[in-house]
Amino acid sequence: MDWEIDFRNGCGALRFGMSTAEVSRVIGPPDESRLRHEVECFGDDEWRDCTYLHETRSEHGWRECVFLNDSLKELHASPMRLPCLTLGGTDVLTLPILSFIEELDKANSGIGQAQGGSLYFDDIGIAILQFEVPSIREFVMFAADYDHEEPLAPVSLAEVKAYYTQTGGHLPDNDLLKPVAPS
Numbered sequence: 001m002d003w004e005i006d007f008r009n010g011c012g013a014l015r016f017g018m019s020t021a022e023v024s025r026v027i028g029p030p031d032e033s034r035l036r037h038e039v040e041c042f043g044d045d046e047w048r049d050c051t052y053l054h055e056t057r058s059e060h061g062w063r064e065c066v067f068l069n070d071s072l073k074e075l076h077a078s079p080m081r082l083p084c085l086t087l088g089g090t091d092v093l094t095l096p097i098l099s100f101i102e103e104l105d106k107a108n109s110g111i112g113q114a115q116g117g118s119l120y121f122d123d124i125g126i127a128i129l130q131f132e133v134p135s136i137r138e139f140v141m142f143a144a145d146y147d148h149e150e151p152l153a154p155v156s157l158a159e160v161k162a163y164y165t166q167t168g169g170h171l172p173d174n175d176l177l178k179p180v181a182p183s
Contacts, residue, residue, distance in 0.1 A: 002084075003085045004089075007125055009143075009144075011085070014027070015072070016143035016144075017072060019067075019070050023072055031056055032055070034054040035052070050068055051068070051070075053067040061081040061082035061083070063078050072143070074142045076140050077138070077141075079137055079178040093176065094178070095177055096175060096177075097128075098175075107121070108123045111157065111160060112153065112154060113159075114151070117132060118131065125144060125146075126140065127140040
């Protein structure tokens, strides 16, 4: 299946706004589902009941789908399990991680870093969690109307590179978004 990134709209056949049933038709049924109810404030004083559903698929590249009131809002992927992930026709899984971050920075007009080090590109609806650790790296896409609720600090690409080198200890040019398994 073709997994072309469409900023803030989805990826491939998975489109933000799809129902749980529609997502299951595309990538199969979930292994596990977790339901959570909250009352949230929207705007200055509008309170709404919200139902969040987290579906996990252990054998699929898109390992977690998050729904708000039965509308797909967030996709989590393990780059190790995706066969491909394209942006503008280029398979980004074959790019060095810092080159991919640089491309996202250009498209987004800046990088936000969460307290734990994860990188967020809010304008285009993308995050890379644990970006400095290839074996647990996670790719996240989220809808335009979705609030991930992460407080972010603006960081430069140079600061990201320094953080990566200090914490990961890897050679940046040799670390692909999807690391190649040792032979």
